[in-house]
Amino acid sequence: MDKKNKKSMRMTTILLKTFSLVGLLIAFSCTPDETQVVTEFQDLVFYDEFDTDGLINPDIWGLSDGTGTDGWGNNELQYYTDRTENASVRKGILTIKAVEEDYSGAAYTSARLSTKGLKEQKYGRFEARIKLPTGQGIWPAFWLLGANNGDGTNGTEIWPNSGEIDIMEYRGQAPTIIHGSLHGPGYSAANPITKSYALENDRFDNDFHIFGIEWTASYINYYVDDVLYNQITREQVEEKGVWVFDQPFFIIINLAVGGNFVGAPNNETVFPQTMLVDYVKVYKK
Amino acid sequence: MKTTKYKYIKATFLFLLALSITSCERELSDKAEFATYGTTGNIFIDAPVGLTDQFFVSFDPAGGANTEGFGTDESVTYQGASAIRIDVPAGDDFNGGFIGGIFVDRGTGRNLTGYDALTFWAKGSTTATIGLVGFGTDFIENKYAVGLENIKLSTDWRKYTIPIPDASKLIQEKGMFIFSAGGIGAFPEMGYTFWMDELKFEKLGTLGQPQPTMANKEDKVETKFLGDQFSMADYGLTQTFNLASGINQTVTAAPSYFSFTSSDIEVARVSDAGIVSLVGNGTAKITASIAGIAVAGSLTINVAGAFPVAPTPTLAASNVISIFSDAYTDEPVNFYNGFWEPYQTTLGGETTIDGQNVLNYTNFNFVGTQLTTPIDISEMTHLSIDILMPEVLPTDIDMLVQLKSDNTDPNTFQQQRIGGQTYAWDPRTGDVNDTESNATFETGGVWKTIKIPIRPTSETGLDKTTVNLIVIENIKNSNVTELHIDNLYLYKE
Missing domain, CATH: 2.60.120.430 (Galactose-binding lectin)
Structure with a gap:
């Protein structure tokens, strides 16, 4: 319990820093468009600190098994398994491991965890503390998909109408840069609403970093550690298409190999590669 | 174009001068403290920073090094008032067919432990390849020599990064920079010009994924004789860091950056400087690490006995x-x-x-x-x-x-x-x-x-x-x- 309180304290610090940053932005920005409103989400709804060795909590996470359709729609090269070789919990860390091996016709295996049908929420603060992998063709992500995502029947919506919030995407060949994006009708696939954030004097595969969003009915704010680096407002979205973010979403954490976003690994890519997740936390107002 | 030429000056004269100035007797202080050294990272910004007066110490002209092509340039710079200008000679230039040398700290050396790379901007009068850039060579011990080989020049300014294999070793380094460049093509190679600017040690923070290697990452096995001595430098010691650009940058690194371990010190012993002495018959495997990271590759030596004596010639x-x-x-x-x-x-x-x-x-x-x-x-x-x-x-x-x-x-x-x-x-x-x-x-x-x-x-x-x-x-x-x-x-x- 102590541990959790300490982390909450750190959260508060981050929020305070965020507030002061926003305060600066407000104070110095000339155009009203650049003013940002930050809502404080402090009510912890659920979290996973991966504190039980060997167990990926089945009340929170489901593991994918397969290659999806056309490599999850992106020509990705990995086969996602539910084996402990690809996803395991030990000493407070969830390890997702991309392995180079022949497996059911794929050249790589890895894992994809999702809270679909288990933990879904509309609005809130979603964040995770992650140490990212590295190398050409390595594509980890921490993202949200609309819970109504499906084939368009029985009240479901096909992508991108179901919406996608990418809290963090990263190319292993660009180890100082992450991307935060929104996909929806009118702004999807190669044309999302997106912004990159580059670490100064550091890189994402050297240590853990916190990736987060705060999502309300009128905007989505993107954070890395204590830096608010982007706000996408409902107005900005509606200039391009339809705001489809007023319904519950679920969380996905995955480590892809290859695919359109990163290209294939090359002979310098070292395997296995690991994505280490210290915690995942979701807050509401 | 204004070009300043620095003449090649015999180092001995300056050395004697320095001795005569600094050799005044002093009592030992009660509170002896470990010496600390300057931490300046800059080497050349708009002028040499803290380098010896001759600035550029050439390789030996007797070995073909051309001492005439080194200077600075006020009209072509990446930034600021001045850049280093190197006129690489033609292969048959009567003053010497290549150019190269070192920059040496003018003091007792610098503490570079706070940095992780040597960086500079460079461009060429044409696309060309510089054979070697690096640091750690002081023409005395060359203890922490590092080399980045065959860098490709563009005709526009481009930044180059030479990672420090393990900065914790560089508590007193005098060798600030080394380069060596020959002309383009087959003999007699064609000369060209290149410029370097903003040459400095930096703390980039964006280097990651160290991958040190020896012997091309192979587990090499060799048979040698009792009493033999050799340097681990002959077994391709390298350190690789991944740069922010995603590029794996590999440099050659002197043995002194590495910790070597022999599986049997009754067979092979390795000194701090990476010199292996074969002291007994048997087999020993030499492995290494650098800053706690295991080096890929190893060298196993079978020592099969004393070195046979060669036949003694009998002819008059x-x-x-x-x-x-x-x-x-x-x-x-x-x-x-x-x-x-x-x-x-x-x-x-x-x-x-x-x-x-x-x-x-x-x-x-x-x-x-x-x-x-x-x-x-x-x-x-x-x-x-x-x-x-x-x-x-x-x-x-x-x-x-x-x-x-x-x-x-x-x-x-x-x-x-x-x-x-x-x-x-x-x-x-x-x-x-x-x-x-x-x-x-x-x-x-x-x-x-x-x-x-x-x-x-x-x-x-x-x-x-x-x-x-x-x-x-x-x-x-x-x-x-x-x-x-x-x-x-x-x-x-």
Whole structure:
């Protein structure tokens, strides 16, 4: 319990820093468009600190098994398994491991965890503390998909109408840069609403970093550690298409190999590669 | 364009000057403290920063280094008022066919532990390749030498990053920068100009994923002799960091950056400087780490006993022209290994094993010995060579020994197959059925004397009055990587 309180304290610090940053932005920005409103989400709804060795909590996470359709729609090269070789919990860390091996016709295996049908929420603060992998063709992500995502029947919506919030995407060949994006009708696939954030004097595969969003009915704010680096407002979205973010979403954490976003690994890519997740936390107002 | 030329100044004069200024006697203080050194990272921004007065210390002009092409330029800069300008000479420039040297800290050295890379901006007058840039070479110990080889110049400014293999070692470094550049293309290479600016040590923070290696990441196994000494620098020590751009940048790193471990110190011992001494019979595996990270690759050495003594030549000195032998006075040579780039892989040369002076070649593909002055071998009837190959020998050994003269006609030489293979040869080759010249090497680790008859010029075209080169070549790439040679001489019967 102590541990959790300490982390909450750190959260508060981050929020305070965020507030002061926003305060600066407000104070110095000339155009009203650049003013940002930050809502404080402090009510912890659920979290996973991966504190039980060997167990990926089945009340929170489901593991994918397969290659999806056309490599999850992106020509990705990995086969996602539910084996402990690809996803395991030990000493407070969830390890997702991309392995180079022949497996059911794929050249790589890895894992994809999702809270679909288990933990879904509309609005809130979603964040995770992650140490990212590295190398050409390595594509980890921490993202949200609309819970109504499906084939368009029985009240479901096909992508991108179901919406996608990418809290963090990263190319292993660009180890100082992450991307935060929104996909929806009118702004999807190669044309999302997106912004990159580059670490100064550091890189994402050297240590853990916190990736987060705060999502309300009128905007989505993107954070890395204590830096608010982007706000996408409902107005900005509606200039391009339809705001489809007023319904519950679920969380996905995955480590892809290859695919359109990163290209294939090359002979310098070292395997296995690991994505280490210290915690995942979701807050509401 | 305004170009300032810095003259090459003999370092000794400045050194004496410095001594006379600083040698005033002082009492020892009660509170002795460890010396700390300056932490300035800048080397050249708009002017040299804290470097010696001569700024640029050239490689030895006697070795072909051109000292005229170094200067600064006020009209071409990446940023600020001035950049370093290097005029790379043509290969046949009478002032020297390449340019290179070092920048040395003017004080007692700098503490660079707070940095992780040396960086600079550079551009060329044309696209070209600079053979070497780096740091850690001070022309004294070169203890922490680092080299980044073959960097490609663009005609626009581009930033270059040379990672520090392990910055914690650099508490007092004097070697701030080294470069070496030759011209473009084949001899006589074409000269060009390149500029460097904002040369400094930096804390980038964006370097990651160190991947140190030795021996090309292989688990190399070699047979060596008791009493032998060699440097781990001969086994390709490198450090690689991933840059922010995603590029893996590999540098060569001096042994002193590494911690070496021998699996059996009764067989092999490794000093802090990476010198291996073979002290007992048996097998020892040498592994390494750098800043706590294991080095990929290893070297296993089988020490099979004392180094056999080479046969003692018995011919009278008056009948011999000696090139390498303790029994005679040798003709002076320019080198016993020319390190001919880019195709030669052979390392090594003159060495002493357990008290014996021998030539020891590793990574062997071909190697040449060049005499300082061409010799007249018209009176000589044979070339004699003692060869020892320490490895377990393959059956397909096929080597070529060539004698060449100093003239420019590439077709006038004598060559001789050795190793016992018997197939077609060209008229310049001797009799393959002569078992003394085309000897078979039955076992490794023993000396074999090869006697190659000197053949008539009418058959070979060799000008016997101006012989200056002896080349040994592993002509069919048989699996022989190490050679010992002794008693290399010509004689008359």
